Amino acid sequence: MEGDPPLRLRVFDLNCWAIRYLSKRRQERVRLIGDKLRQEGFDLVLLQEVWSEQDYSDLKAKLGGCYPFSHYFRSGVFGSGLCVFSRFPILDTLLYQYSLNGYPYMLQHGDWFCGKSVGLVIIKISGIVFNVYVTHLHAEYCREKDAYLPHRLVQAWELAQFIRHTSKAADVVLLGGDLNMHPEDVGIRLLRGWTGLRDAFAEATRFEGCEDGCTLVPNNCFTVKTELLPFPLGIRIDYILYKAISSFTVKCEELKTTTGTAPGMDIPFSDHEAVMATLHIRRQGQAAGANLGTAEPMLVDVVTEARTEVGVGLRAAQRQRYSTGRMAVLALLLLLLQAAAALGTLAGLAAEQPFPKLSFSLLAFLAIGVLLLATGLHLFHTIEVKMLQGTEEQMRMALRALQERP
């Protein structure tokens, strides 16, 4: 067994930016992506932001010959956007939807409507069980004042926990996706530390592509240049991560990214660059054991840092819950007052109607509107508080477990 030739696995990962009616030259780009995938013949393709099931069906029809197996993960209003194409049979799938994902009233950001999730597909190649995860975390819209950081951290934590709990029988774990975190951000340190996953870019023997492995670069014609001003080289937020769990080792032989435009074309595949890894998987004599990725004292620091940020989010959510609750109560009081005035008039207590009918009704409708809206928001922020508390509690448990270890 130990002398077996290593298994070579070529993995393709891309955030396709395929939002119907919004993404520029979407259909043309999806066709290009399909051409590239057919031509290159990867083993495994992990795509994000394929929001339209029609695009998925088109890709599936086009790629049926070289990738006979595929799965589209449905969730949220527009779906999860996640799909997988594979040369090898998909044995099983599972979807885990993150408990927090932005705010429904932030329509301009829209993440909430996408049902951000992590999808798992299980694949067996030459007797090796691969747990392959694909995900897309909440976007970062303003790095200086990132209101979504606590939500993204909850997602990173849930992603890590989901991977840990579901991969125990796997030989190799692969994760691909748009994590919306820079390599040094606390969320990715948490994810890597808590799961033991390794970053293909950092581990690659050979690298070819954008400088520093960036996947959102200024010379891609679809990126928003002003957002990248503080980062002249661009940023790296799309990853392929991996680890071996049982008696296997994984090495990243080569990592590539696209560099702004698709080869021989005048447009890029997407506003993100694709990440392509060639992995070598080899059976080794003794079991490696499922280790945490980061030395434990460092991991304690990372979990503590993440927990602090979640705590900041928790206090903000508690304030929001309080102010929306107060707003609902005020609207209710106004309505009651109006009802009392109206009843008084009807019963002939007041000499005459004190307000013009029109303004009176408009005010009542306004109060009903505010009451409904504020109640809805209050419920939403109550859920947010619960989930942030739950994550903080889990992190506290994790810290205790880390500190109690001999």
Next chain:
Amino acid sequence: MEGDPPLRLRVFDLNCWAIRYLSKRRQERVRLIGDKLRQEGFDLVLLQEVWSEQDYSDLKAKLGGCYPFSHYFRSGVFGSGLCVFSRFPILDTLLYQYSLNGYPYMLQHGDWFCGKSVGLVIIKISGIVFNVYVTHLHAEYCREKDAYLPHRLVQAWELAQFIRHTSKAADVVLLGGDLNMHPEDVGIRLLRGWTGLRDAFAEATRFEGCEDGCTLVPNNCFTVKTELLPFPLGIRIDYILYKAISSFTVKCEELKTTTGTAPGMDIPFSDHEAVMATLHIRRQGQAAGANLGTAEPMLVDVVTEARTEVGVGLRAAQRQRYSTGRMAVLALLLLLLQAAAALGTLAGLAAEQPFPKLSFSLLAFLAIGVLLLATGLHLFHTIEVKMLQGTEEQMRMALRALQERP
């Protein structure tokens, strides 16, 4: 090892019916439950419908001596209601929220607001790894015309998938909870068949309690007698299920239920009866392997039946999505018409205002209200359609896998 004395594990499961302001004599009953748990000294306690965190904290304070380890699962507006008390350290936890859980506008049923979930706690006793699951599925309000059946089936499927994917490294799997399904219902056959879990009541060497193991019985003073009219003995909807995965065997030595009133008290613990199992876990020589619970041809029938029911739910959801969408479009048209009329009047095209101002404004407000409501419902039913489609697709995959097996 094989000669080791078996491990004896006493498990307590109860739907506590502890809804603040709604459940009768809640605080008194929670005290009674705490007394019973302290007095009996079970190894593992799985509770549902502990909706108030204060009740959980009270129980935790009271039970700290005999159950030093506990976990409360937070989710939804009121929490998940799920908690676990344990004599043994809880090593890790994970919560999976079901993707469908009734309708937010069915306020009188309220399940939607509870964030129904399955909670997992991992416990190690004498070197044996236990994956312990606690859950509560959507209630059944009308057995003849059960509008929630597709949602409950999606939950049963997600529960089964979650257990299968997370329990691969466990030695023993335990599931306790209020499944809201009768023993012969398709959902429970699906759950048992797809996970291999065995029903403690059916397997118990000794049984003591309500006839047929019922857990919702007419002689419990809190049950609604009219609902139980078709079932003179009551119904069995609370379960303890188990299986051994690796080289262990589990036997249920004894199963007990409470029988209407708490011993020596004038009131029951809850409107449900508690289920108490004594399990024997023994190490055996050869690994048992993770088998499916039901013979495969039968399992094919069960999955097909479940898939048909999910399909029925899918078509109903598609109809709802269509009708709410149409309603939103009509409201929008009405608003546009009104806006045109108002603009016409302002521009002096019409000789005079054709409607009285008051009815005109009221109509506009009504149209805005209907537009918002119908849009919200349309989005909700779109998500419902996606999740039902996703489950149907997963079941189709499962059927293919079952049929392709040699």
